[in-house]
Amino acid sequence: MTRRHNRTRADRGIPEATVARLPVYLRVLHSLQERGVATVSSEELAAAAGVNSAKLRKDLSHLGSYGTRGVGYEVDYLVYQISRELGLTQDWVVAIIGVGNLGRALAGYGGFASRGFRVAALFDSSPSVVGERISGLTVRHIDELESVIAEQGVSIAVIATPAAAAQSMCDRVVAAGVTSVLNFAPVVLSVPEGVDVRKVDLSIELQILAFHEQRKAGGPGDAEPAETAEEDWTGEMADRLKTDPDASADAHGDRQEGEKPSGTSQYIEAVEA
Numbered sequence: 208m209t210r211r212h213n214r215t216r217a218d219r220g221i222p223e224a225t226v227a228r229l230p231v232y233l234r235v236l237h238s239l240q241e242r243g244v245a246t247v248s249s250e251e252l253a254a255a256a257g258v259n260s261a262k263l264r265k266d267l268s269h270l271g272s273y274g275t276r277g278v279g280y281e282v283d284y285l286v287y288q289i290s291r292e293l294g295l296t297q298d299w300v301v302a303i304i305g306v307g308n309l310g311r312a313l314a315g316y317g318g319f320a321s322r323g324f325r326v327a328a329l330f331d332s333s334p335s336v337v338g339e340r341i342s343g344l345t346v347r348h349i350d351e352l353e354s355v356i357a358e359q360g361v362s363i364a365v366i367a368t369p370a371a372a373a374q375s376m377c378d379r380v381v382a383a384g385v386t387s388v389l390n391f392a393p394v395v396l397s398v399p400e401g402v403d404v405r406k407v408d409l410s411i412e413l414q415i416l417a418f419h420e421q422r423k424a425g426g427p428g429d430a431e432p433a434e435t436a437e438e439d440w441t442g443e444m445a446d447r448l449k450t451d452p453d454a455s456a457d458a459h460g461d462r463q464e465g466e467k468p469s470g471t472s473q474y475i476e477a478v479e480a
């Protein structure tokens with residue numbers, strides 16, 4: 208088991224930080240498409256995505272996309288290339304485990320389907336929730352987890368249970384063949400090699416905003432203005448991680464005191480910025 212086994216896309220050598228920025232470029236490109244824009248310069252695309260144009264060009268070069276001098280990038284083709292790279296040209300089947308406040312909000316979110324993610328199953332352990340109809344799906348009992356995952360061909364599991372249940376639910380979905388887990392529970396999940404875990408923690412995002420708010424107000428972090436908030440954060444993390452490979456979990460507040468680093472690959476994107 209290795210902590211950062213998916214720092215790069217092994218098949219194509221695309222840095223994970225680039226992969227993390229591709230959805231941002233895609234969102235900008237979709238809005239250009241909606242406005243009927245056929246080509247876009249790297250400067251325009253970079254500005255709309257909040258990165259510098261050198262970084263954007265480097266990111267897109269990993270996809271074999273270099274644009275045309277004086278013209279820029281063809282919007283439709285770039286949408287196709289990024290979608291293909293992100294695996295969005297096919298549908299992904301998603302299961303949500305834990306249908307409380309968060310799970311039901313996710314289940315009801317219409318934006319996943321339009322991006323190629325089909326929520327096909329909802330699971331909970333509470334008799335008061337099992338059997339409920341939410342967004343056209345009946346909440347199944349967690350006892351049915353393995354059979355439904357196989358039946359529906361689930362490839363991504365979203366964990367929205369309390370922290371105490373998250374690792375055991377993760378173990379079960381992985382044993383059932385799921386290799387991608389999106390974890391909302393405030394716990395670091397251990398997974399075997401070959402399983403990707405992404406952790407979402409809104410309190411971390413708020414803390415990062417608080418840091419930048421403090422800077423704007425002339426607080427302790429005010430010395431060197433950042434190019435953009437995102438670049439500053441990832442740059443700092445990259446510097447830290449060069450000397451402290453375990454810094455990401457610390458910086459994201461995941462690790463309990465004295466806890467050993469887990470075998471997960473969470474938050475590796477900062478390394479490659």
Ligand SMILES: NC(=O)c1ccc[n+]([C@@H]2O[C@H](COP(=O)([O-])OP(=O)(O)OC[C@H]3O[C@@H](n4cnc5c(N)ncnc54)[C@H](O)[C@@H]3O)[C@@H](O)[C@H]2O)c1
Pocket residue numbers: 304305306307308309310330331332333336349367368369370372376390391392393407408409410
């Ligand atoms: N990442 C974030 O930014 C963020 C934000 C809010 C909440 N959370 C976390 O998300 C999780 C869910 O939060 P919530 O507010 O929806 O909680 P909640 O209590 O409303 O819902 C949790 C649900 O999980 C179910 N559950 C418990 N054990 C289970 C098991 N073993 N298998 C299946 N279902 C099980 C419960 O019956 C309940 O319906 C918590 O871990 C919370 O800390 C994360």
